[in-house]
Amino acid sequence: MRKNFILNKAIVFHILGILLVFFAISMVFSLAWAFYFDEKETINAFLWTIGLTLIPGFLVWKFTPKPEHDLKVREGFVIVALGWILCTFFGSLPFYISGAIPNFTDAFFETMSGLTTTGATILTEIEGMDNGLLFWRSFLHWLGGMGIILLSLAILPLLGIGGMQLYKAEVPGPTKDKVTPRLKDTAKILWQVYLVITIFQAVCLQLAGMTFFDALCHSFGSIATGGFSTKNASIAAFNSPIIEYLLTAFMFMAGVNFALHYKALSTKKYLLYWFDKETLFYTLVIAFVTIVASLMIALRGDITSLANLEESFRHSIFQVVSIMTTTGYGTDDFELWPFFPQALLFIMMFIGGCAGSTSGGIKGIRILLLLKHARIELRKLVHPNGVFVVRYGKNTIQPEIVTSVLSFFLIFMVTFVGASLVLAALGLDLLTAFTASIACLASIGPGFGTVGPTENFAHIPMIGKWVLSLCMLMGRLELYTILILFSRTFWRH
Numbered sequence: 001m002r003k004n005f006i007l008n009k010a011i012v013f014h015i016l017g018i019l020l021v022f023f024a025i026s027m028v029f030s031l032a033w034a035f036y037f038d039e040k041e042t043i044n045a046f047l048w049t050i051g052l053t054l055i056p057g058f059l060v061w062k063f064t065p066k067p068e069h070d071l072k073v074r075e076g077f078v079i080v081a082l083g084w085i086l087c088t089f090f091g092s093l094p095f096y097i098s099g100a101i102p103n104f105t106d107a108f109f110e111t112m113s114g115l116t117t118t119g120a121t122i123l124t125e126i127e128g129m130d131n132g133l134l135f136w137r138s139f140l141h142w143l144g145g146m147g148i149i150l151l152s153l154a155i156l157p158l159l160g161i162g163g164m165q166l167y168k169a170e171v172p173g174p175t176k177d178k179v180t181p182r183l184k185d186t187a188k189i190l191w192q193v194y195l196v197i198t199i200f201q202a203v204c205l206q207l208a209g210m211t212f213f214d215a216l217c218h219s220f221g222s223i224a225t226g227g228f229s230t231k232n233a234s235i236a237a238f239n240s241p242i243i244e245y246l247l248t249a250f251m252f253m254a255g256v257n258f259a260l261h262y263k264a265l266s267t268k269k270y271l272l273y274w275f276d277k278e279t280l281f282y283t284l285v286i287a288f289v290t291i292v293a294s295l296m297i298a299l300r301g302d303i304t305s306l307a308n309l310e311e312s313f314r315h316s317i318f319q320v321v322s323i324m325t326t327t328g329y330g331t332d333d334f335e336l337w338p339f340f341p342q343a344l345l346f347i348m349m350f351i352g353g354c355a356g357s358t359s360g361g362i363k364g365i366r367i368l369l370l371l372k373h374a375r376i377e378l379r380k381l382v383h384p385n386g387v388f389v390v391r392y393g394k395n396t397i398q399p400e401i402v403t404s405v406l407s408f409f410l411i412f413m414v415t416f417v418g419a420s421l422v423l424a425a426l427g428l429d430l431l432t433a434f435t436a437s438i439a440c441l442a443s444i445g446p447g448f449g450t451v452g453p454t455e456n457f458a459h460i461p462m463i464g465k466w467v468l469s470l471c472m473l474m475g476r477l478e479l480y481t482i483l484i485l486f487s488r489t490f491w492r493h
Contacts, residue, residue, distance in 0.1 A: 007491070011075050012082070014064040019083050020057025023090060023143075024050050030094070030139060033213070034132025042132040045098035053090040074490065080481055084473060088112045091140060100133050105462050112469045114140030116476035117358060119227025119328035119445030120436075120468070122458040126232050131213065134230050138217035144476070145224025145358040146194050146258070193262050198223050201250045208242045218329075222250045225358045227328030227445040234330040234453075241314055244331055248318050255282060255325035255353030277393055278354045278364045285364075286324050289348060290317045293341035300338075316341075324348045326360040328445025330453040346448070349438045360443025360475055362412055369397060369405045411479050416441055419471050426461045436460065440468040441475040 027050050034042040071079075092111035095101040101110060106122045113120045114137055123129065129137075198219050205215035217230050231237035235244060253261070256279055264272045273279050294309075294316035301308040315332040322329045323345050334345060352361015369390060376388045390397040416437050423433035428450070435447030436457070446453040451460075460468065474482045484490050 007074055007078065008072065010065050011071060012078055013060050014066065015071075015075075015079050016082060016086060017057045017059070017061030017064065019079075020053050020086065020090065021061060023087050024054035024057060026139070026143060027053070027094070027136065030132050030136035033135045034130065037131045039130040039132050041098045042094070042100075042130040045094045046132065046136075048097050049090065049093040052093065077481055077484055077490075080477065081473075081485055084115065084477065088115055088469075088473075091115060091136075094133060094136055098130070098133065100129050105465050106458070109457070109465045109469050110137070111140060112472050113440075113445075114138075114226065114228060115144035116443055116472040117141050117144050117224045117226040117326075117360070118440055118443045118472045118476075119221070120440055120451070120457050120472075121228065121445075122456060122460075122465075124456060124458055126230065131230075135213070135217060138220040138226070138228050138230070141224040141226030141228055142198065142220035145220075145226065145254075146190060189262055190258055193258055193265070194223065197250070197253065197261075201246070204246050205243060208246055209240055210238065210243065218247065219250075222247050222327060222329065223254050223358070225251065225254050225325045225327040225353065225360070225443070227322070229329065235318070236331045241310075244314055244318050247329060248321050251321050251325045251327045251329070252286070254327070255321075255357050255359045257354045257356035258358075259356050260354075278368065281368055282324070282354050282364045285348065285351065286317075286320055289324075289341065289344045290320045292344065293320060293337065296338045296341055320345070320348070323444060324351065324359075325353045325357075326442055326444045328439075330446065333452070333454050335448060335452045335454075342448070346435070346438075349435075349442055349444050349447075352442055360441075362409065362442075365392075366405050366408065368392070369402060370409060372397075373402050373406070408479065411483065412441070415471065415474060415479065419467055422467050423460075423464050426464050428460070428464070436464075436468065437471060440471040443472065443475055 027046055031043065031046040031050070034046060088108060088111050091114070092101075092104070092107040095107040095110060096104055101107040101122070109120075109122055112118075119141075126134070201223060202212075202215045202219040205218060206212055210218065214230055217228070218235075220226065221228050227234075229235065229237075235247060238244075256273070257276070260272060260276055260279065264270050290313070294313040297316060298309050298312035301312070303309070318329070318331045319334050321327075323334075326349075334342060337345075350362055351367055352363055353359025355363045355365045369392065372390045372392070376390060379388055380386065390402055416434075419437040419441065420430075420433045423436055424430060428436070432447065432449030432451055435449060436451045439445060439447035439451060446455075449455075451457055457465070457468070470482075
């Protein structure tokens with residue numbers, strides 16, 4: 001007998017309604033900047049958008065029955081997926097209604113890029129956009145960095161709704177390290193760390209010479225590893241070594257597991273960073289590529305000049321950290337670099353930062369487990385009867401976890417190749433097609449070719465933009481959250 005689909009629609013609509021209410025309230029900050037700069041069209045756009053988001057969200061929240069039980073797995077994944085799509089739709093309305101981005105596909109793409117902390121843009125003249133919209137564009141990064149739905153987790157328990165399933169579906173990376181036993185406390189702690197680092201960075205950037213507005217926007221973009229800038233030339237527009245070094249440090253920090261930040265700061269045991277294998281791997285990769293890139297760039301100039309060496313090192317470490325953390329800020333056109341460091345940057349696009357960070361990509365811990373598994377397979381060829389296990393630190397990794405990592409890697413690569421083929425079929429050259437796909441799937445922003453660091457995504461055909469929007473969503477939610485919704489087994493008893 002055919003089994004029925006199981007989904008508690010009441011709890012799904014109830015929580016989505018709450019989410020839209022909070023999302024509408026978050027637009028008030030951008031509206032305030034629009035009032036400050038007296039941007040009438042932007043003010044009107046935000047007022048309309050807040051009304052269109054707040055009213056249906058509030059009505060759905062109030063007129064759906066309050067759930068009597070905790071979330072099930074199905075509801076958790078459905079709420080996360082629909083929540084991101086709905087927030088992207090309503091978040092794109094200020095750009096569309098104001099006329100700043102008159103094409104809805106472009107507005108949706110830009111908003112999805114913001115919320116997923118990708119940083120890929122269709123804008124050709126960023127500095128010509130109203131400041132209220134520029135702030136909203138960067139604030140989307142900040143909201144998406146730790147997760148819009150994770151922001152609500154501290155509130156949901158107060159409303160009598162648990163959220164463990166949301167936490168499992170939302171937190172980036174293959175590990176969900178609950179800092180405290182209670183989910184509400186975990187969400188609060190992670191957001192407190194996130195907020196404190198953001199404020200500290202904004203203060204540092206302002207002291208370094210940025211305006212308060214620019215300091216806030218670039219803090220949102222770097223701590224969330226997003227990459228949207230208020231300038232056409234990105235960070236190069238400021239022409240400030242101090243700002244570049246500050247942003248490099250904060251981008252590097254954002255690529256580390258936030259639970260590890262909390263443990264190190266609360267216990268004052270800063271050697272925890274050194275003993276964490278994933279963080280060590282992440283740091284060593286950045287150090288290696290930075291040294292190679294800076295030396296090869298310096299050799300093109302006067303190798304005896306300290307100024308040349310410092311500039312080569314500064315541009316190299318900034319771009320390497322920006323790509324490794326999937327931020328996407330730029331101070332130099334890395335397409336003009338020698339081919340070898342360009343190839344290393346392309347490889348880094350796949351790796352990404354650490355699990356539990358705001359970075360995208362495959363994540364360092366998965367790469368480490370894949371390398372360990374490959375080493376064991378080689379040893380089995382020499383010792384067919386040997387018994388080998390994958391170890392991570394002092395822990396033995398269960399075979400099902402290794403299988404899960406292998407499956408994720410396969411799905412990631414299949415998605416990457418599939419998106420690249422679609423873009424190639426639409427007429428893009430292979431370099432652009434491949435790097436645009438990984439730039440969106442791994443939440444990086446710039447790629448190579450016609451989507452390089454000095455270019456944008458405006459020329460991508462409409463179908464291509466929708467495909468890349470899907471890649472951004474899938475990459476941000478670690479693939480399974482979206483793909484599992486297409487599984488018949490997921491919907492049945």
